[in-house]
Amino acid sequence: MKHRAARRRTFPQVRETINVMTSKAVPHHKINRSYRPSSLQEQNMEKQQKRFDTVNQMLEKVSSKPVNTNLNQNNSNISTQNGIDEDVDESEVSIVGYLKAKPIKFQTLDELLKNFPSVRAALYKKRTATSAATSTETITSHLSSLQITSQSTLSPIQSTKSAWRTRRTYALIGNELSLVQSILVGDENESFGSIGDQPITRKDIRTLRGLTWLNDEVVNFYLALVARESGTPGNLRVYAFSTFFCSKLTKDGPTHTSWDRWMRRANITLFDYDLILIPIHQGNHWALTTIDFRSRCIGYYDSLGSTDDMCLGRIYAFVEHMYATKRQISPMPDGWRVQAMHMIPEQANGSDCGVFACQFGKYLAREWPLDFTQAQMPQFRLQMIYEIYTKQLIV
The missing domain is CATH 3.40.395.10 (Adenoviral Proteinase; Chain A)
Structure with a gap:
C-alpha cells in the first residue's frame, strides 16, 4: 500500500517535468548558427558567371580584346547583336575557339553568340575556315559561313531535252x-x-x-x-x-x-x-x-x-x-x-x-x-x- 501511494505521489511530478521539457523545446525558430538566405536563381547566376569567365579567359588567348561578360548588363544596351562592332580584331577571333570550351554548355549556337557579341561581329566580317581544323570544327565553321540562297533568285538551268x-x-x-x-x-x-x-x-x-x-x-x-x-x-x-x-x-x-x-x-x-x-x-x-x-x-x-x-x-x-x-x-x-x-x-x-x-x-x-x-x-x-x-x- 505504501508503495502504491508513493507511486501516486511521484507521478504528477514526473508529468510536470515532462511538460516543462516539452515546453522548452517548442520555440524551434531560434537558430544559434548564422544563416544567409540564397535563392536558386542567384546560384544559377553564379554558375553561369563562372562559365562566362572561363570563356573570357579563352578569349584573351585568341583575341587582342577581351569580351565583356557582365551578366547584369541591360539587354537594351546590347546593340551589337544585330550590328557589327568595328573594334573587333577579325584576324584573331574564331568560332572554333569558343566551341572548344567543354565546360561551356549552351543550348544553341545563337545563345552563345548572344552572350558574346564580338563573336557574332567577327563571323560577319570573316567567313573563312582554318585548313588545320578538325572535321567537326570545319563543319561548324562552314555552317556559320554558308549563305542559304533564296530559290527565287536562282536562274533555272535550261533543259537539254526539248x-x-x-x-x-x-x-x-x-x-x-x-x-x-x-x-x-x-x-x-x-x-x-x-x-x-x-x-x-x-x-x-x-x-x-x-x-x-x-x-x-x-x-x-x-x-x-x-x-x-x-x-x-x-x-x-x-x-x-x-x-x-x-x-x-x-x-x-x-x-x-x-x-x-x-x-x-x-x-x-x-x-x-x-x-x-x-x-x-x-x-x-x-x-x-x-x-x-x-x-x-x-x-x-x-x-x-x-x-x-x-x-x-x-x-x-x-x-x-x-x-x-x-x-x-x-x-x-x-x-x-x-x-x-x-x-x-x-x-x-x-x-x-x-x-x-x-x-x-x-x-x-x-x-x-x-x-x-x-x-x-x-x-x-x-x-x-x-x-x-x-x-x-x-x-
Missing part, C-alpha cells in the same frame, strides 16, 4: 500491270539481280506496296538505276552514292584520310560528273541531296519542306576537301552555295517520302521539271516495281 512532255508518268498498261502483280507473289528471299553492288530481293520490292516505308535497298537500287543512264546520248553524267556515304561522312568526317582510298576503290572520279545524287535517311524519313557541278549548287530536296544544315555543312566540306586533294584548288572556286529547295512537290502523308526522294533523283537526272504531285504516288510505286524488275526506267 521533248520532256512526252514522258509517261501515269498508269501502267495491261501486260505491265500483270507483271507487277506477279512480281509481288512468291518467296520473299528470291533475288532479282543487282546493279553494281546494289542487290534487290522480293522482300525489298514489297516495301513499294500500299503505304509501306521504303527500305535502303530499294532507294539505293533505284538511284543506281537512274545513274546507269549516265553519259548516254541526251542524258547528264550522273553518279548516285548509296546511304553508306552519309553514314561514313557522319562517322569519319568530310576530311578523313580514308576518303581518297575509298573513292579510288569504288572508281569514283567526282569531277567527271554533272550531278551527284545522295540519299539521306533520317531514321524514319527520306530526303535527297544533290551536288550540281554545272550550277555549283548543293541542293537539299525534302518532301516535307524541312532542311538539315549539318548535312549540308558536311557535304560542302567534303566537296571542298575533294577540290583540295584532287584538283589542288584551295579554297574551292567562287560561286558555290547550298540551297534548301522549297518550291518542290510535297507529300501529304507520312509514308511516301522514299518515293518522293527517288522521283526527285529521276526527274533531276533527266532534267525534267518537278511537276508531279502526291496524287501520283500510287502509280509511281507500281512503276518503280516494274522498273526495278526490268532494270529499265519508264520514259
Whole structure:
C-alpha cells in the first residue's frame, strides 16, 4: 500500500517535468548558427558567371580584346547583336575557339553568340575556315559561313531535252500491270539481280506496296538505276552514292584520310560528273541531296519542306576537301552555295517520302521539271516495281 501511494505521489511530478521539457523545446525558430538566405536563381547566376569567365579567359588567348561578360548588363544596351562592332580584331577571333570550351554548355549556337557579341561581329566580317581544323570544327565553321540562297533568285538551268512532255508518268498498261502483280507473289528471299553492288530481293520490292516505308535497298537500287543512264546520248553524267556515304561522312568526317582510298576503290572520279545524287535517311524519313557541278549548287530536296544544315555543312566540306586533294584548288572556286529547295512537290502523308526522294533523283537526272504531285504516288510505286524488275526506267 505504501508503495502504491508513493507511486501516486511521484507521478504528477514526473508529468510536470515532462511538460516543462516539452515546453522548452517548442520555440524551434531560434537558430544559434548564422544563416544567409540564397535563392536558386542567384546560384544559377553564379554558375553561369563562372562559365562566362572561363570563356573570357579563352578569349584573351585568341583575341587582342577581351569580351565583356557582365551578366547584369541591360539587354537594351546590347546593340551589337544585330550590328557589327568595328573594334573587333577579325584576324584573331574564331568560332572554333569558343566551341572548344567543354565546360561551356549552351543550348544553341545563337545563345552563345548572344552572350558574346564580338563573336557574332567577327563571323560577319570573316567567313573563312582554318585548313588545320578538325572535321567537326570545319563543319561548324562552314555552317556559320554558308549563305542559304533564296530559290527565287536562282536562274533555272535550261533543259537539254526539248521533248520532256512526252514522258509517261501515269498508269501502267495491261501486260505491265500483270507483271507487277506477279512480281509481288512468291518467296520473299528470291533475288532479282543487282546493279553494281546494289542487290534487290522480293522482300525489298514489297516495301513499294500500299503505304509501306521504303527500305535502303530499294532507294539505293533505284538511284543506281537512274545513274546507269549516265553519259548516254541526251542524258547528264550522273553518279548516285548509296546511304553508306552519309553514314561514313557522319562517322569519319568530310576530311578523313580514308576518303581518297575509298573513292579510288569504288572508281569514283567526282569531277567527271554533272550531278551527284545522295540519299539521306533520317531514321524514319527520306530526303535527297544533290551536288550540281554545272550550277555549283548543293541542293537539299525534302518532301516535307524541312532542311538539315549539318548535312549540308558536311557535304560542302567534303566537296571542298575533294577540290583540295584532287584538283589542288584551295579554297574551292567562287560561286558555290547550298540551297534548301522549297518550291518542290510535297507529300501529304507520312509514308511516301522514299518515293518522293527517288522521283526527285529521276526527274533531276533527266532534267525534267518537278511537276508531279502526291496524287501520283500510287502509280509511281507500281512503276518503280516494274522498273526495278526490268532494270529499265519508264520514259
